Amino acid sequence: MLLPLDFSTSLPLACLLLAIPIFTTTYPTYNSSLKWFRLCLGVPTFLVAWRAAFPPALPNWLPPPAGYSQVFTFGFYGMARVLDVCLVGFWESPKDVSRWIARAKKQDDQEDRNMAFVAVPLPTTLVGRLAYTIDNISSSRGSSIFAECSWDWAPRSIREYRLSSRSEYVIDRTKALLRAVIVMDISEHILHGCHWDLMISNPVSSLPVTEQIWTTLALGTFVYAGVDLPYIISGLFWVGLCGSPPSSCPPLFSNKNPYTSHSLAEFWSLNWHTTFRRSFDRVSVPIVWAFQRLLGQHLSKPMLNFLRSFIIFGVSAILHIGIAYGIPFSPHANRRIV
Known part of the structure; x- marks a missing residue:
């Protein structure tokens, strides 16, 4: 099943509408009036991005059409950017642009x-x-x-990402491409070697503990390489073929092995990818502000940090649920996946 036409056209329209308020931020002299314009334009822009991420026919899609995960990701990211530019930017001064x-x-x-x-x-x-x-x-x-x-x-x-030349970048990313393909191939071979009993309600946890651990490690490395692969390919395309500067396409992971982090905080703040971190952080700003207004008091800094982190992880969880929903699957023999 392919994506409906109106569903596919929502993303370009959302990008076009979002470009207008971003364009107006380059006029700081007129910020007092333009911020109201951005706020008003943000409403239809958000609704268009919402339609891309959550189309009206979504409850009837089981399984969802091919490409839904990708379009949902961009639509969800678009909603976050609208809140960033139009809502959070409403309270900011021109120097914060x-x-x-x-x-x-x-x-x-x-x-x-x-x-x-x-x-x-x-x-x-x-x-x-x-x-x-x-x-x-x-x-x-x-x-x-x-x-x-x-x-x-x-x-x-x-x-601070920097390589001395374009050829050095292409060589480095080509090596990364080969590593990612090999890791994904080995991990996929391990995962396909598992025999899932779909006639029981818990096919995963029914496996022996050692096999569960081995499967989890294989799945983790597969996800790591699978997330990195599109960035590697796009970097080789833009830098190697189109002549873009290497600094425009830095690696997705600053650490080549993020799983060597010494703590969860180091893993999330330094070594895992930063694709949505800025947008989700900005989304937390109005929610934290509204929460403080409801309580009628200013929260302590540790409490604010906890609330902000909770919101960011919550928004990230919604994103990952939507992505997982769009992954092709075989319905379970005993359960209906909603």
Whole structure:
């Protein structure tokens, strides 16, 4: 079953509508009036993105059509970006608008440790504003399509990613591609070697404990390589074939082996991918604010951090549930998957 036409066209329309409020952020002089415009435009933009992620026919899809997971991911991300730009941005001052930062060096110009970053002024020309809008709407991790640039909210691993040449990048990513394919092939072979008894209600936990552990490890490595693979391929395409700067396509994982993290906090904050971290963090801002208003008091910093983390993980959980819903499956013999 293919995606309905109106479902497929919701995403381009949402991107077009979202580009308008992002474009207006390059006019800080008129921020007091434009922020109301962005807030009003955010309502239909959010509804269009919602329609892409949760189409009206969704309850009748079992299994869902091919490609639903991908469209749901972009639609859900679009809703988060609308809240980021139109709602959270409503309370921000013009100086808080996302800006480019350019990579610069000290006068000695010797080593990477002397690397510094300088803020780039907002563009003032039509072409510059269009470039700002396209780069902003297409960046989820903080990297930029322009060489030696990134966004001011990008994590350190994105800002400081640097390879000496395009050929070095292609060689490094080609090695990563081969590793990912080999890991996925071995993991898939292990997973297909498991015999699931679908006639019982708990086919997974019925396996011996050692086989459960082995299967979990294989599944974890398969997911790790499977998530990384599209980024590797897209990086090779844009940098190797289209001539984009290597800094525009940094690796998805700053650490080549995120599972070597010493703690859960290190795993999530440093070594796992940062694809949606910025957007989900911004989504938590109005929810935390509303929660404090309901309580009628300001929460302590530890409580605020806990509430913010809880909201971010909750939003992330909804995203992963939607992605899992769109994965093709064989209905269980004894249960209906809703």
